[in-house]
Amino acid sequence: MKRRAFAVALGLSLVTVGVTACGSGGSSAGGGSNTIHVLVYGDASNKVEKQLVETFNKTSKVKVVLDTIPGADYQSKLNTVINTPQAPDVFFNWGGGSIQPYVKADLLLPLDSMIEADPGLKSNFLPSVFDTAVIDGKSYGIPMRGTQPVLLFNNKKVLAAAGLSVPKTWDELLNAVAALKAKGITPFALGGGDQWPTLMWYEYVFDRVAGPELFRKALAGDKTAWESPESKQALGMLKQLVDAGAFGSNFDSVKFTDGGSPALLAKGKAAFELMGSWAYATQQDASPDFAKNDLGYSAFPSVAGGKGDPANLVGNTNNFYSVLKKTKHPEAAAAFLKLMYSDEFVQAQLAIGNLPTTTNTEHFLDTAASPAYSKYQYGLVKAAPSFQLSWDQAYPPAATTPIHTAVQQFFSGKLDVDGFIKAMQALPAS
Numbered sequence: 026m027k028r029r030a031f032a033v034a035l036g037l038s039l040v041t042v043g044v045t046a047c048g049s050g051g052s053s054a055g056g057g058s059n060t061i062h063v064l065v066y067g068d069a070s071n072k073v074e075k076q077l078v079e080t081f082n083k084t085s086k087v088k089v090v091l092d093t094i095p096g097a098d099y100q101s102k103l104n105t106v107i108n109t110p111q112a113p114d115v116f117f118n119w120g121g122g123s124i125q126p127y128v129k130a131d132l133l134l135p136l137d138s139m140i141e142a143d144p145g146l147k148s149n150f151l152p153s154v155f156d157t158a159v160i161d162g163k164s165y166g167i168p169m170r171g172t173q174p175v176l177l178f179n180n181k182k183v184l185a186a187a188g189l190s191v192p193k194t195w196d197e198l199l200n201a202v203a204a205l206k207a208k209g210i211t212p213f214a215l216g217g218g219d220q221w222p223t224l225m226w227y228e229y230v231f232d233r234v235a236g237p238e239l240f241r242k243a244l245a246g247d248k249t250a251w252e253s254p255e256s257k258q259a260l261g262m263l264k265q266l267v268d269a270g271a272f273g274s275n276f277d278s279v280k281f282t283d284g285g286s287p288a289l290l291a292k293g294k295a296a297f298e299l300m301g302s303w304a305y306a307t308q309q310d311a312s313p314d315f316a317k318n319d320l321g322y323s324a325f326p327s328v329a330g331g332k333g334d335p336a337n338l339v340g341n342t343n344n345f346y347s348v349l350k351k352t353k354h355p356e357a358a359a360a361f362l363k364l365m366y367s368d369e370f371v372q373a374q375l376a377i378g379n380l381p382t383t384t385n386t387e388h389f390l391d392t393a394a395s396p397a398y399s400k401y402q403y404g405l406v407k408a409a410p411s412f413q414l415s416w417d418q419a420y421p422p423a424a425t426t427p428i429h430t431a432v433q434q435f436f437s438g439k440l441d442v443d444g445f446i447k448a449m450q451a452l453p454a455s
Contacts, residue, residue, distance in 0.1 A: 064113035067093035087357035114352040120158035149366035154382040166345030171379030173341040179321040214295035216281030220429035228339040236332035305378035
């Protein structure tokens with residue numbers, strides 16, 4: 026998934042309702058059977074996908090088969106099957122750069138005709154989110170699940186015992202690191218073994234120091250952005266944090282996708298975790314008492330003198346469903362996609378802590394698993410001057426491994442500032 030984008034894999038195997046995602050005879054795209062295969066990232070949110078599939082199959086002659094791939098393997102296995110007879114009809118993605126190569130390869134069905142027949146497939150979603158999956162003026166994705174800003178989660182008990190409050194500034198964050206280390210507590214849980222959780226730190230520090238413009242320039246091909254004074258300042262701040270022991274000493278052997286880093290936070294062995302908003306659903310599933318009573322959350326701290334607005338967000342605007350051009354049942358796919366703006370969808374997502382980006386979401390916030398949490402997220406997203414898409418989703422998939430490798434090696438000391446800059450300047454063009 027990152028892939029962050031989306032919550033914990035929870036050890037799910039390549040299973041699910043029906044057949045395996047990569048099994049023989051899979052999709053209607055390859056087989057023409059009276060089914061369509063919908064492929065999703067395997068994690069705690071699958072309970073909602075299963076519910077919607079059941080709802081759809083009650084009335085549809087063409088049945089949906091839901092397939093999941095564990096999160097850590099999702100992107101690589103999707104790439105393996107996307108242009109084979111086992112390709113799904115509909116698949117989960119992050120919009121932006123994550124689907125750009127598939128569009129260029131002419132594998133995806135533009136959804137404009139579906140939207141013309143059912144304008145609600147566009148008008149029922151927040152425009153800024155919907156547009157993430159618009160490429161070259163054509164729509165290739167319908168939002169699903171929920172918006173995923175990255176938040177700073179905390180263990181309220183740990184902070185109270187240490188006499189600390191949630192840091193609102195970078196200096197307060199550094200002070201919290203020192204205080205927590207003195208008590209033998211790892212300040213920040215980090216699933217560095219997955220690499221993408223480490224990237225979240227870069228995204229926020231770069232934004233707070235330089236504003237969103239630096240990354241926009243880099244993404245557009247301006248390689249000098251990475252060697253700017255602001256870039257070097259951000260890297261210096263990240264090195265300061267690592268050197269201070271903010272993440273402990275074995276963060277590269279811990280993962281989010283196997284529940285490791287969330288457990289550190291839930292068990293009080295760490296005080297904070299910077300993670301996408303899906304962390305709530307992850308904790309609710311694995312540690313429900315902690316999620317209910319002691320899980321806190323806040324925005325990323327501000328940086329004095331920085332160009333980035335403290336209200337800026339990074340993360341994923343949403344996930345999307347895209348449709349393969351060779352599906353034999355585009356009408357059934359369109360009918361299934363209609364469920365993504367239904368009241369049932371909104372209420373089911375809110376019940377597990379996700380925040381849909383439909384225009385009717387606000388009416389159901391009081392029904393969420395944690396109304397306070399959902400309203401907090403909604404307020405952040407609504408007020409954010411900038412919502413920067415995760416770097417490894419904004420770039421095409423070919424850049425994912427180089428980004429992750431550079432990020433990990435800089436944190437582990439294998440790359441210095443100049444080495445990191447050169448690695449980012451060598452990324453393939455978007």
